[in-house]
Amino acid sequence: MEILGLYNYWVFAILLLIGLYAVITKPNFTKKLIGLNIFQAAIFLLYISMDKVDGGTAPIIPHGAAKDIIYSNPVPQVLILTAIVVGISTTALGLALVVRIREAYGTIEEDKVISMDRDQ
Amino acid sequence: MLAAQYPVLPVIVPLLSAPIAALMPNRSLAWIMASLVSxxxxxxxxxxxxxxxxxxxxSYEVGGWPAPYGIEVRVDSFSVVMLLVISGASTLALISGKASIDAQIPSDRQPLFFAAWLLALAAYSGIAVAGDAFNIFVFMEISSLAGYVLIANGPDRRALPATFKYLVMGTIGASFYLIGVGLAYMMTGTLNIADLHARLGDVPYLRPILLSAAFVTIGLAVKAAVFPLHVWMPNAYARAPSAVAVFLSACSTKAAVYVMLRFDFMIFGGAFAHHDVQFSTVLMSLALLGMLIGSAVAIYERDVKRMLGYSSVGQIGYILLGASMISLGGVSAGVIHMFNHAMIKGGLFLAMGALVLRLGGGTLDDLKGAGRTMPWTMGAFVLLGLSLIGMPLTAGFISKWYLVQAALDLGTLGIVLIAAILISSLMAVVYIWRVVEVAYFQSPQAGASKHQEAPLMMLxxxxxxxxxxxxFGLDPxxxxxxATNAANILLEHAK
Amino acid sequence: MEQVIDIISWICLLGGALVVLIGGIGLVRFPDLFTRIHAASLADSGGAILVIVGCMLQAGLTLAGVKLAAILLFLLFTSPTAGYALAHSAITAKDDGLDVDIESD
Amino acid sequence: MIIVFSLFLLTMMVVVALAVVETRNLFAAAMLTGIFSFLMAANFFVLDAADVALTEAAVGAGVATVFFLGAIALSSEHEHSASRKFGLALLAVASTAVVILLGTMEFPILGDGSAPVHQHVAPWYLEKTPELIHVPNVVTAVLASFRGYDTLGEVFVVLTAAIGVLSLLGFPRNNSEENAVNDGLSHQKILHIVGKLLIPLIILFGLYVQFHGDFGPGGGFQAGTIIAAALILYALLSGGDRARRQMPPRLLFGMACLGAFIYAGVGGTTLLLGGNLLDYSVLSHDPVHGQHLGIMLIEFGVGLAVASVMLTIYHAFAGHEHR
Incomplete structure (x- = not known):
């Protein structure tokens, strides 16, 4: 159990790096954004893994609830709600850029775009 | 009554006006609104x-909740330096930018453009006054997204891949910052900057904190275009609309440096032993490399806006060099240079905006003979260039003077630093001279006789x-x- | 009585799991798109219904049970429609001369 | 038991992420990203974060996939160039991996109630929320009131995205002719009828999530996304032109601005009433009642802004004509 208690954080690291790898190596702009999505999702996992308390429940306290219920930590949840919104906003803006790049250059591969810019 | 609310006004007023500006039926109304708010x-x-x-x-409690529970807004001497730079650059860029914005951006898109501008202004101000680590992330993302929108409006198609690169690297930088804040939060349970400072020292485990410091510093270094993470920056500035280049060159990287200094001095500085040594070793070498390589690349650049972008890579190096000395003199020299460089680079991009407006392009070839057709603009460019080089009687001299003085206290290492500062300044002489040479000593291209001086509203x-x-060169x-007050605050926490 | 309901519920749950498993095997093993859609919709409808009924028996007449009933209702609408949409677009694509035979990969 | 489930979900997520990176077909990659988000949402639920799970499911698996498909339809479905910069990427990734893995060894174990995160600030929220704000869902209380300033920023992030997409792609043009080319799926009777049947139910669910956010998981953001999803479904079924005639994108964008303005306006009102920014207590004589009023108003602003922004962005992609 001791070892498995860190499994979430390892998966966080692996997902983070899968995303980063895709962003660096893939020349396709859409694929870069997909990689960025995975990269950001990994961070959500890091934060949400912090909030868990063994034997706890979601932090919703009904009126007149018993005192001895354990609740998970609400703060990382609030932060990640914001981060998810930020993520989708960035993705939407990036996709709009991809569409415009496709219209302006006829391709969405970074290497081709760079060589077209160089020829200009 | 209102005086107590001053700390949040730079944030809430532009935020309230941005949705209105976006819906303005007329581009001039949107411009007037943005300028007034700015x-x-x-x-x-x-x-x-x-x-x-x-x-x-x-200290201001947003929502009326006490500090570590609610979000704190905190204004000190360092914040006001940033606030002055941000709002000053935004106002000047808007007032002077009317003509170039009209020339570069279709009029039906302009209300959206000014709304994005106001959002960027609000967000940079929000970063400057923030006292909460996660709050900085939120405003950093607004400022980045608004920045992408502003740059993507650039006059030709090369703005699009430049923005995309900025978007990808900016998001990675912000996400690294977010990881770092998460790790610091994990070990302390708080997000308030002052509270983090107080609690990080008591954390028994060192590794998560070190990891946190590394992620925050690297993430912000990407955003600040610290060498070698600067690759997004020259194109982003060069392809942006002229007015946007003025605004962003003065604010965007400075805001990231500002947050970096806050974190490394005010939070991590006191948290564990040797942080100052690690910080100064890593950053000083990067700063030196940036100063030398950034300036060297600038010499070979034929597009003047890109040249100024690479020059900024070098100038960020000066700021970090000052900070990495971890002495009162060094840190205040860095902060002075943040202020002065924003003024110099903003001014240079302003001059470039005027030149591009009249000449139609910003390469060295376009600038041929500009000294004769546009004497006032080129005159300003030269004076600002002298300030960038660090001539006495200009603001640029003051920052280098303080930097050299601080370096002298470091003994042998100081001599090396001074040599690097001198070499980098000499390279600045070279790249500024190349512009001066084509502008004054080469005859204008055919058909250039119709070029006239920039409009008065730009001059x-x-x-x-x-x-x-x-x-500021005569009476700094x-x-x-x-800056001395700011450096005192930063160093006080680092002890 | 409670024990009887418990046993029925477990039969439903295990049966549902079995149906989903069979559907999954079919999805991998069947030769072409249409037979695969058949396998997928078996898991989607049959398996899901059994699992949710099993859960409802566990929950009893509570708010959770009502919510499960609502989910069941939604599934009964959506999963056949999804299967239909998939098959329909496959046919349209085939008419347009596209290769929908999965065997080739 | 729950830990086994969690391990399974996490491992599946890694597998799916690898598949996403490996596939050269962008359509498949986008769909796999949706599956990835579903797994992530299920995992959040296991970790007792119901609000976040709901949001991730609605945003990551729902809206994000729709945006990706919209953009892929307008650009290209296949990756053409091969990967490059392997050396650099491997160096960056491997060094980061080593650093993070070394760091995790001193992280608190998952679920450890004595971890530092659970000792400071968070217990205060759990203890004081029933008394100071009097809503059961602590996440809503922290989101809307204690850290309402962040949420204000969040709404403006969304608005910035809408401004950006519109300034890049332009407002979608309306085909004014009555016999518009694009009539969606209305010739496919089964899809059309089932879809139409579901739309009011989805909107109803969205409204439940909006107004029940104080008591259970949910709130303006999730509700806005769900309602936007229902209206996107309508646009798919009836054709974008028809949907845009009934709800012009300019009106939608106006509503988005209004939503953000409501939130900032509540902040401005609290300033004018003599309180600090976003101090809802001054909105009413009774501070707790003021908090309720403030949270309801800003949640409405968030819901309105998010729903309109998502729809605006969808229409900007769907109604975009190549220039």
Whole structure:
């Protein structure tokens, strides 16, 4: 159990790096954004893994609830709600850029775009 | 009554006006609104400067909740330096930018453009006054997204891949910052900057904190275009609309450096032993490389806006060099240079905006003979260039003077640093000279006779910046006092 | 009585799991798109219904049970429609001369 | 038991992420990203974060996939160039991996109630929320009131995205002719009828999530996304032109601005009433009642802004004509 208690954080690291790898190596702009999505999702996992308390429940306290219920930590949840919104906003803006790049250059591969810019 | 609310006015006023500006039926109305709001923020910044100089730090509880539970807004001498830079650059860029914005952006897109501008202004101000680590992330993302929108509106298609690169690297930088904040939160349970500082020292485990410091510093280094993470920056500035280049060159990287200094001095500085040594070793070497390589690349660049972008890579190096000395003199020299460089680079991009507006392009070939057709603009460019090089009687000299003085206290290492500063300044002489040479000593291209001087609405703000450069070169007491106070605050926490 | 309901519920749950498993095997093993859609919709409808009924028996007449009933209702609408949409677009694509035979990969 | 489930979900997520990176077909990659988000949402639920799970499911698996498909339809479905910069990527990734893995060894174990995160600030929220704000869902209380300033920023992030997409792609043009080319799926009777049947139910669910956010998981953001999903479904079924005639994108964008303005306006009102920014207590004589009023108003602003922004962005992609 001791070892498995860190499994979430390892998966966080692996997902983070899968995303980063895709962003660096893939020349396709859409694929870069997909990689960025995975990269950001990994961070959500890091934060949400912090909030868990063994034997706890979601932090919703009904009126007149018993005192001895354990609740998970609400703060990382609030932060990640914001981060998810930020993520989708960035993705939407990036996709709009991809569409415009496709219209302006006829391709969405970074290497081709760079060589077209160089020829200009 | 309102005076107590000054700390949040630079944020809430532009936020309230952005949705209205976006729906304006007419481009001039949107421009007037953005300029007025920007001027108002500048006025608030001046008022805050006066208050902070008189009373010291102001703490403001958003939502009325006490500090570690609610979000704190905190204004000190360092914040007001940033606020003055941000609101001043925004106001000057808007006032001078009317003609170039009209020339570069279709009129039906302009209300959206000005709304994005106001959002960027609000967000940069939000970063400057933030006292909460996660709150900085939120405003950093607004500022970045608004920045992408502003740059993507650039005049030709090359703005699009430049923006995309900025978007990808900016998001990675912000996400690294978010990871770092998460790790610090994991080990302390708080997000408030002052509270983090107080609690990080008691954490028994070192590795998560080290990891946190590394992620925050690297993430912000990407955003600050610290060498070698600067690859997004020259193109982003060069392809942006001229007015946007003025605004962003003065604010975007500075805001990231500002947050980096806050974190590394005020949070991690006191948290564990040797942080100052690690910070200064890593950053000093990067700063030196940036100063030398950035300036060297700038020499070979034929597009003047890209040249200025690479020059900024070098100038960020000066700021970090000052900070990495971890002494009162060094840190205040860095902060002075943040202020002065924003003024110089903003002014240079302003001059470039005027040149591009009249000449149609910003490469060295386009600039041939500009010294004769546009004497006032080129004159301002030259004076600002001298300030960038660090000629006495200009603001640029003051920052280098303080930097050299701080380096002298370091003994042998200081001599090396001074040599690097001199070499980098000499390279600045070379790249500025190349512009001067084509502008004054080469005959204009065919058909250039119809070129005329830039409109008065651009020349007046441009020369205001030039005069400010000279004024702060003769009497630097305002930035120096503010910077010394800021350095005192930073170093006090680092102990 | 409670024990009887418990046993029925477990039969439903295990049966549902079995149906989903069979559907999954079919999805991998069947030769072409249409037979695969058949396998997928078996898991989607049959398996899901059994699992949710099993859960409802566990929950009893509570708010959770009502919510499960609502989910069941939604599934009964959506999963056949999804299967239909998939098959329909496959046919349209085939008419347009596209290769929908999965065997080739 | 729950830990086994969690391990399974996490491992599946890694597998799916690898598949996403490996596939050269962008359509498949986008769909796999949706599956990835579903797994992530299920995992959040296991970790007791119901609000976040709901949001991730609605945003990551729902809206994000729709945006990706919209953009892929307008650009290209296949990756053409091969990967490059392997050396650099491997160096960056491997060094980061080593650093993070070394760091995790001193992280608190998952679920450890004595971890530092659970000792400071968070217990205060759990203890004081029933008394100071009097809503059961602590996440809503922290989101809307204690850290309402962040949420204000969040709404403006969304608005910035809408401004950006519109300034890049332009407002979608309306085909004014009555016999518009694009009539969606209305010739496919089964899809059309089932879809139409579901739309009111989805909107109803969205409204439940909006107004029940104080008591259970949910709130303006999730509700806005769900309602936007229902209206996107309508646009798919009836054709974008028809949907845009009934709800012009300019009106939608106006509503988005209004939503953000409501939130900032509540902040401005609290300033004018003499309180600090976003101090809802001054909105009413009774501070707790003021908090309720403030949270309801800003949640409405968030819901309105998010729903309109998502729809605006969808229409900007769907109604975009190549220039």
């Amino acid at each position: 001027a108002l923020v500048f006025a608030t910044a001046v008022a805050l400067t006066v208050i902070v100089s008189a009373q010291g730090m102001i 007046v703000p441009l020369w205001a910046v030039v005069l400010a450069n000279v004024y 007491s305002i930035p120096v006092d503010l």
